[in-house]
Amino acid sequence: MPGALLPNNMDMRLAVVWIGLVALLGEIGCGSPERHVLKKPATPQPLAFYQDAHEQNPTDPEILLALGWLYLQKDRTRHAVAVLSELVAIAPDDADAHYYLGVALAKEHRKSEAIAALQRALEKAPGFAEVYWALALLYNERGDGYEKALATVEEGLQLAGQSGYGHFVLGFVLCSRGDNENAKTALLKAIELDPDLAHAHYYLALVYLRLQDDQRAMAAMEQTIAADPGYTSAYYSLGTLYARTGHDAEGARMIELFQQLSSATMDEDHYRRLLYRQAVPLAVDKQVATHFNLGLVYLRRKELAAALEQFEAALALDSTYAEASHNIGVIYSLQDQHATARPFLLRAVRHKPDYALAFENIGNNSLALGEYAEAVAAFRRALALDGSMVSALDGLGTALIQQGHVAEGRTARAEAAALRAQQ
Amino acid sequence: MWFVLVAIWVLAGCEGDGGEAARPSFVDVAAEAGVHLRTVSGTPQKEHIVECNTGGTALLDYDLDGDVDIFIVNGSRIAGYTLGREPRAELYRNDGAWRFTGVGREAGVAHVGWGMGATAADYNADGWPDLYLANYGPNALYENEGDGTFVNVAAERGVDFSGWSSSAAFGDYDLDGDLDFYLANYIDFDPAFRPVDPSYCTWRGIDVFCGPRGMPGERDQFYRNDGPSTGWTFAEASAAFGIADYEYYGFAALAGDWDEDGDLDIYIANDSTPNVLYRNDRGAFADVSLLSATAYSEDGREQGGMGLAGGDYDQDGDFDLFVTNFSHDNNSLYDNNGRGFFTDASFSSALGRASISSLGWGTGFFDYDNDGDDDLFVANGHVYPAVDHRDLGTRYVQRNHLFENRDGAFFEVGTASGSGLAVEKSSRGSAFGDLDNDGDLDIVVVNIDDTPTVLRNDGGNRHNYLMVRLLGDGGNTDAIGARVSVSVGGAVQMREVRAGTSYLSQDDLRLHFGLGAATEADYLVVRWPDGVEERLDGVAGNRLITIQRGAGLVAEGFGPVPRLRP
Numbered sequence: 001m002p003g004a005l006l007p008n009n010m011d012m013r014l015a016v017v018w019i020g021l022v023a024l025l026g027e028i029g030c031g032s033p034e035r036h037v038l039k040k041p042a043t044p045q046p047l048a049f050y051q052d053a054h055e056q057n058p059t060d061p062e063i064l065l066a067l068g069w070l071y072l073q074k075d076r077t078r079h080a081v082a083v084l085s086e087l088v089a090i091a092p093d094d095a096d097a098h099y100y101l102g103v104a105l106a107k108e109h110r111k112s113e114a115i116a117a118l119q120r121a122l123e124k125a126p127g128f129a130e131v132y133w134a135l136a137l138l139y140n141e142r143g144d145g146y147e148k149a150l151a152t153v154e155e156g157l158q159l160a161g162q163s164g165y166g167h168f169v170l171g172f173v174l175c176s177r178g179d180n181e182n183a184k185t186a187l188l189k190a191i192e193l194d195p196d197l198a199h200a201h202y203y204l205a206l207v208y209l210r211l212q213d214d215q216r217a218m219a220a221m222e223q224t225i226a227a228d229p230g231y232t233s234a235y236y237s238l239g240t241l242y243a244r245t246g247h248d249a250e251g252a253r254m255i256e257l258f259q260q261l262s263s264a265t266m267d268e269d270h271y272r273r274l275l276y277r278q279a280v281p282l283a284v285d286k287q288v289a290t291h292f293n294l295g296l297v298y299l300r301r302k303e304l305a306a307a308l309e310q311f312e313a314a315l316a317l318d319s320t321y322a323e324a325s326h327n328i329g330v331i332y333s334l335q336d337q338h339a340t341a342r343p344f345l346l347r348a349v350r351h352k353p354d355y356a357l358a359f360e361n362i363g364n365n366s367l368a369l370g371e372y373a374e375a376v377a378a379f380r381r382a383l384a385l386d387g388s389m390v391s392a393l394d395g396l397g398t399a400l401i402q403q404g405h406v407a408e409g410r411t412a413r414a415e416a417a418a419l420r421a422q423q
Numbered sequence: 424m425w426f427v428l429v430a431i432w433v434l435a436g437c438e439g440d441g442g443e444a445a446r447p448s449f450v451d452v453a454a455e456a457g458v459h460l461r462t463v464s465g466t467p468q469k470e471h472i473v474e475c476n477t478g479g480t481a482l483l484d485y486d487l488d489g490d491v492d493i494f495i496v497n498g499s500r501i502a503g504y505t506l507g508r509e510p511r512a513e514l515y516r517n518d519g520a521w522r523f524t525g526v527g528r529e530a531g532v533a534h535v536g537w538g539m540g541a542t543a544a545d546y547n548a549d550g551w552p553d554l555y556l557a558n559y560g561p562n563a564l565y566e567n568e569g570d571g572t573f574v575n576v577a578a579e580r581g582v583d584f585s586g587w588s589s590s591a592a593f594g595d596y597d598l599d600g601d602l603d604f605y606l607a608n609y610i611d612f613d614p615a616f617r618p619v620d621p622s623y624c625t626w627r628g629i630d631v632f633c634g635p636r637g638m639p640g641e642r643d644q645f646y647r648n649d650g651p652s653t654g655w656t657f658a659e660a661s662a663a664f665g666i667a668d669y670e671y672y673g674f675a676a677l678a679g680d681w682d683e684d685g686d687l688d689i690y691i692a693n694d695s696t697p698n699v700l701y702r703n704d705r706g707a708f709a710d711v712s713l714l715s716a717t718a719y720s721e722d723g724r725e726q727g728g729m730g731l732a733g734g735d736y737d738q739d740g741d742f743d744l745f746v747t748n749f750s751h752d753n754n755s756l757y758d759n760n761g762r763g764f765f766t767d768a769s770f771s772s773a774l775g776r777a778s779i780s781s782l783g784w785g786t787g788f789f790d791y792d793n794d795g796d797d798d799l800f801v802a803n804g805h806v807y808p809a810v811d812h813r814d815l816g817t818r819y820v821q822r823n824h825l826f827e828n829r830d831g832a833f834f835e836v837g838t839a840s841g842s843g844l845a846v847e848k849s850s851r852g853s854a855f856g857d858l859d860n861d862g863d864l865d866i867v868v869v870n871i872d873d874t875p876t877v878l879r880n881d882g883g884n885r886h887n888y889l890m891v892r893l894l895g896d897g898g899n900t901d902a903i904g905a906r907v908s909v910s911v912g913g914a915v916q917m918r919e920v921r922a923g924t925s926y927l928s929q930d931d932l933r934l935h936f937g938l939g940a941a942t943e944a945d946y947l948v949v950r951w952p953d954g955v956e957e958r959l960d961g962v963a964g965n966r967l968i969t970i971q972r973g974a975g976l977v978a979e980g981f982g983p984v985p986r987l988r989p
Contacts (some may be wrong), residue, residue, distance in 0.1 A: 109627035112814055141751070178776050206721055210771045233723025240716035244764040248714075255713045258723075 009098065019141040035159055036125035039096050041069040046302065054083070055333065061091045068100055072107070088117075092132035095125035099134070106138055107189075114138060133169045146177040164194025168203070175203055183207050191223075205237065205399060214245055222276035247258035282349025288318045293329060304331050338368040356385035360392040367399055375399035390420045425669045437976045446793050447863065447882035449825070457523045458867075461874050463510040464498035464770040466690050468884070469810055471501060471614050473559050474636040475806040476539060476674075477591065479785075479852035479927030480867050480875070483543035483552045484532070486571060487984040491856045493867055494554060495875060496538030496787075501614055509535045521879065522858060532573040533802050536560045537767065539609075540852070540927030544650065546580075546602050547655040548898040552795050557588035557606065557927065569816075581657045586641045587612050588847025592676035592923030594687040595952050596664070597706035600755050601648040601898030602659075604923070605666075605689050607673030610634060610643035627751075627815055630806045635695050640670030643691065645708075645931075650898060665708040672697035675926050677731040678904065679742050680920055681715075682763030685954045690717065692728030692746050702763060714764070717744060717757050721767035726752055730852075730926030734788025734797040735917045737831045742917070742987070745774070747783025747801055748925070750817045754778040754801065774799070774826060774833050780804065780817050781824065785853025785926040789864045791825065793886035793937030795911060799826040799833060802926070820847040820977030840935035843878040854924070856931025860981040862888040862965060864935055869928075887938035887964045893920055893949065894971040894985070900930050902972065904952040909962075910945045938964045 043050070043066045050067040057063055064087040071080035083103035084101040091097050100115035115138055121225035136153040139145035153170045160166050171186035173348045184207045223236040224231050239254030271294040275287065293311030308331045312325040326348035332341035342365055348358040359382035366375035379396035382389055393416035400409030453459065465474025466888045469720055477498035482491045493515040504510070511533040515523035527533030532554060538558035547553065551567035556788035577583035586608055593604040617624065618637025625631060645666045646657040661668070663834040681688045682702055689701045689708070697718040701708040720726050727749030733742045737875035741759040748754050753775035757765035769775030778801070785802035792798065803821035811819050823839050826833035832884035837844035848870035858865040863883025868876040889909060895902030903922045908915050918934040938944060951957070951972050959976060962968065969978035978985045 111627075178770055178773065202722075209721065209766065212766075212771070233719075236713065236719060236723040237721070238766070240714065243714040244716065244760055245764065251714055258713070273552075 004278060004366045005113065036095060036128040038099065038128070040067045043070055047071075047074065058086075059090055060095075061087060061094070064090065065097065065100070068104065072100065072104055075107070077104050077107040079111075081108055088120075093124055095121045095128055098124060099131055100129070101132060106134065109226060111141075127159055129156045129163060129166065132159070132167060136169050138350050140173045140176050141252035146173060150177075162193055164190045164192075164197050164200065164300070166190075168197055168200040171200065171205055171207075175207055180207050180210050183229065184211070192312060196227050198224050198231050198234075201227055201230060202234055202237075203235070209237075209241075214241060217241060218245075230261065232258060235261060284317055286322075288314045288321060291317070292321070292327075294322055295324070299327065304334060307331060320351045322348040322355055322358065325351070326355065326358045326361065329358075329365070333361065333365055333368070336368075338365050340363055342369070354385055355387060356392075357380045359385065360389055360395065363395045363399065367395065367402070370419065372399050372403045376403060388419070388423070390416050393419060425842070446840060447880050447885070448838065449843035449848055449866070449878040449880055450841055451843040451876050452521055453877040455548070456521045456877055457525070458493060458495075458515050458877050459874050460495050460497065460513040460525070462495070462497050462869060462871060463500065464871050465500045465694060467872065469632055469806065472610065472632050472638070473501070473537065473587070473612055473614070474498075474596040474975065475632070476589070476609070476869070476927075477851060477871060478538050478869055479557075479929070480854045480869050480927075481541040481542040481543045481554065481929035482854045482856040482858075482867065482931045483554070483929065484984065485543075485552055485554075485567060485573075486516065487551065488517075488518060488593065489982040489984060490857050490860060491933075493523060493858075494532070494541050494543070495867075495869055496503075496534070496541050496556060496852075498871075499537040499559075511535055512538055512541075514702070517858065519859075524593070526571070530572050531575075532565045534558075534563055534575075536563070537636070539588060540594060540923075541929060542591045542604070542923045543929050543932075544593035544602050544604070544903060545900045546604075548601065548651070548900050550900050552901070552932075554593050555593075555604070555942070556580070557590050557959065559587045559609075559612065561585040562588050562606075574722075577717060582646055582661070584608075584644060584659075588641075589674045590676055590923055590927045592678040592921075594678040594922065595899050596645075596678070596687050596689075596708075597647065598686060598953060599650070599898075600953075601650045601655075602903060602922075603648045604646050605676045605678070605691075606644040606646065607676040609672050609674065609692055609694070610641050611639040611641045611670075625868045627813070628898060629809045629813055629925045631809060634820065634947060635672040640672050642668050642670055643673050643676075648898070649718055666701065667699070667710055669696075669699065674729050675731040677733050677744075677921060677923060678735045678923065680904075680906065681733075681742055681744070681759065683741055683761060685928070685950075687952075688763070690731060691743055692731050694727050694729065694749075695725060697725050698728050698746060698761075711763065716765045716767065720753070720755060721769060726755065729782075729784045730786045730802075731887060732786045732788045732799065732925065733919070735922075736788060736797045736799070736828055738914055738916065739794065740915065742916070742919070743768075745788065745799065745809065747786050748778070750780060750782040750805060751815075752779070752981060754783050772831060772833050777824065777826070777833070777835050781815070781821050783824075784851045784958045785868065785928055787853065787855045787925050787930060789855045790916075790935065790937035791864060791880060791883055793863060793883050793888045793939065795886075795914060795916065795937045795939040795941075796828045798828045800824070800853065800855070801826070802850035802853040804851065804871065818847075818851050822847050823850055823853075841881065843876065846876050848873050852926045852928040854928040854930050857890065857935060859931070861969070863888065864931075883937075886940065887942050889936045889938055889944055889947075889962060889964045890967040891918075891934045891949075892932070892935070892967060892969045892984070893934075893951075894969060894977070895951065896972045899952055902949075902951060903932075906950040907934050907936075908950075909938075910947075911936075911938050911941045933967065 047070045053063045081104045087097045098121035102114045105114035118131050131226035136149040159168050163215045167190035171183045174183035187200050187204040208217035226235040231365045235254045235258035239251045243251030271290045274295040289312045291314035294330040295307045298307035311324045311327045325344045329341040329344035345362045359378050363378035376399045379392050382392040397409045397413030464477040473795045478496040478776040490606045497510040497512045513527040516526045537559040538681050542555045543552045552570045553567045554565040556563040563575045564577040587608045589609050593602045596603045618904045623637030644666050646663045649659040675692040678687045678691050686703045688703045691699045700712045700717045702711045729745040732745040741761045743759045745755040746755045756772050756774050758768040781802045781803040782805045788797035801824040805819045808819045813977045824859040825837040827836045850868050852869040854867050863880040865880050866878040893902035903920050906919045908917045924930045947959045947962045971977045
């Protein structure tokens with residue numbers, strides 16, 4: 001597929017700030033008594049809930065914080081800035097609000113405003129170590145503020161010397177500056193304090209690469225993936241390392257995984273621009289694939305209506321497209337429209353009789369509709385196609401119990417639990 | 424008085440330390456040399472992406488009089504121009520002694536249209552270099568008639584693609600004896616189209632022109648030369664050659680034998696999309712970008728690839744790759760391990776850190792001080808004039824960079840290398856050649872909406888040199904793709920003859936080698952495009968030698984190109 005290699009559209013700065021945001025949020029609750037502890041907003045409801053709530057109560061600080069947080073999570077940074085600006089106007093003494101606004105402004109590349117917001121957070125809460133990490137990353141990111149970045153992260157470490165993330169930021173800045181030996185020390189310390197910090201493993205691997213120590217680099221890349229199997233760029237780096245050192249097959253495998261993960265992060269406009277072509281229209285098979293992929297983008301964002309539209313467009317162009325039909329069924333199911341979902345799920349397995357996931361979802365659909373015999377048959381078919389489907393085994397247990405075969409159902413669920421533990 | 428004397432002594436001491444006094448300096452002689460074409464590229468505020476890329480320059484000896492002439496492309500604007508008032512490309516004839524005369528109109532090559540790149544190659548093997556222009560709009564193939572004039576034959580030869588092309592890289596990719604070319608294309612552009620996502624029309628909080636992200640990419644093309652039996656026509660043969668149908672944003676294409684197997688591979692710098700390395704196996708291309716580690720930055724990010732350079736900077740016997748990228752990101756150096764697998768050496772070579780705040784375009788490995796290793800030049804300039812109104816750590820006009828190679832690490836020495844490297848403009852294409860035949864390499868830089876910079880190298884020839892001109896045979900008269908290795912004191916330098924280099928540009932086809940203190944090369948080996956090798960021993964330096972395939976050294980000294988061609 002054209003463009004299948006695209007991992008994302010981050011530039012260097014965005015990547016840095018992204019590291020900052022994600023990992024900083026992982027720091028929550030690790031503070032020493034004198035430290036300010038960053039609050040993670042509770043957001044049990046979907047975004048739309050908070051949008052509605054905000055319309056009803058535009059000055060409620062908790063709703064504003066939840067909404068701003070969710071916008072940040074979804075990379076809708078302009079919205080985040082707007083909402084968090086409202087929040088700091090309402091709660092000017094809330095250090096966390098200033099911090100989140102600073103992060104949102106940083107993601108919007110409004111550096112001086114971001115720094116101002118973060119400094120305000122520090123004024124409100126001088127023991128706010130996370131602010132130092134964020135400031136250090138901002139000072140570091142354009143190549144002309146290494147010394148200031150280092151001084152800032154050191155200040156943070158005085159507050160939170162046992163913060164793995166703090167040591168990671170130190171290592172990251174040193175790595176940016178080209179001070180590989182000290183970067184290595186800092187990153188090893190970060191890993192000692194927080195062995196699951198994938199960023200630290202990854203940048204340690206890059207430092208080893210710069211030091212031409214391929215063996216240690218490989219091990220650190222493998223640790224990165226162990227710490228975070230979704231760490232896309234590690235697959236690329238590891239694949240190239242394997243290939244370069246003569247392990248061609250392993251390299252190819254890693255690159256394949258990289259491509260799979262990358263295509264999962266492709267963005268809306270990438271697909272839209274493919275569909276836009278006028279001078280040389282996209283071939284029909286590629287239009288189908290593009291609509292489908294665009295549907296996946298929306299599905300991941302939980303924008304179900306938009307996703308449905310794209311899967312329907314794919315199915316309109318290729319009526320035998322089992323995966324598109326299946327996903328339409330899933331979307332209807334997610335909206336509790338189980339009867340509407342059913343024909344799409346059945347159509348999927350008609351065109352792809354070995355489609356285990358579709359059979360499992362037919363089972364789920366049948367369960368929802370109270371058709372337990374059909375559910376049992378569908379789950380059994382799914383398991384016959386793929387015996388490792390724990391959720392299908394679970395579903396089978398439930399369906400059997402609903403049918404009155406309680407013992408058999410319990411056995412199936414126990415098997416599912418055992419299998420899950422094994423996996 | 425005492426203090427003054429001490430100060431002078433200290434300064435003198437500094438000059439004498441570390442060879443500083445011997446460093447060549449570059450002087451911008453464009454105005455006095457008469458190279459004064461002011462390029463045009465849309466509006467000053469840059470409202471559309473098409474307005475920010477122009478353009479390239481080609482150094483070619485179009486009249487075969489023995490010195491290098493300069494061709495510079497020109498742009499246009501969305502609204503167009505009234506007939507007769509359009510900006511035109513220009514060809515500057517080198518009259519010697521740093522005097523150039525604009526002869527574009529009388530030569531019939533003052534192209535009208537939105538030009539991007541220029542490549543010189545003798546596609547029809549008549550001995551005269553022709554010019555291929557990659558444009559936003561129909562591309563042009565100006566055939567050199569041998570009488571000082573050119574005729575555009577692009578339509579007749581089947582190479583007048585009318586999308587948005589950036590650059591072409593010629594070479595005998597299928598080893599059938601004639602010159603094919605790879606065409607890098609940019610965007611399937613429609614000024615009215617705006618991406619769905621408004622973030623593609625902003626950059627770091629400022630509103631800017633949209634793209635390239637969010638816009639449909641234009642597929643690259645591969646043209647096979649079908650030779651004299653068809654009247655030297657070309658066939659678009661991407662699929663047959665295994666060129667993928669990626670819709671990336673192509674800028675620069677560079678042909679070279681990256682995997683050391685004797686044929687020409689292609690590397691393409693793509694803007695905001697992965698770079699692509701095609702490994703060639705005698706006409707069958709395979710995309711090896713990912714496994715070879717040349718698609719992304721060291722941390723797996725796509726970058727804004729602009730220009731390309733290929734050279735053996737570490738003298739380990741293979742060609743390494745250098746890519747210029749967007750600002751707030753590093754330029755990338757990929758170190759070849761000899762099998763076509765690369766290690767990202769951007770930061771270990773010190774090139775990465777030095778390039779974060781600048782936006783790089785034209786580039787080339789060249790030995791500016793004739794000390795026997797590859798130094799590096801990078802032309803810089805931003806695409807967004809609005810960056811000057813915000814504290815973003817970068818500016819629209821930028822200083823170009825000269826990196827001196829010191830045992831594989833690069834140090835920016837531009838600020839100590841003459842007034843020409845203090846010039847701040849928004850530069851784009853650049854090309855390298857010995858414009859005054861004095862044994863060191865000069866540089867031509869195209870600046871957007873501005874006059875070019877012509878950097879005369881003063882003092883590069885304090886060290887010794889050897890220049891090599893190759894005369895090929897059959898359909899490849901300039902031996903494009905041939906490799907020359909020169910050994911001096913055990914160190915071997917390598918160069919390839921390349922048509923299509925840097926960013927949208929073309930270097931002097933004569934190969935230049937610095938010999939340092941040595942007055943001769945121990946030996947020189949030519950590997951011709953078909954793999955045949957010829958060796959010369961004890962080659963005296965400080966001259967240009969001409970080597971013809973199968974005939975060895977046939978001429979020496981600067982002067983008209985020997986008429987030994989068919």
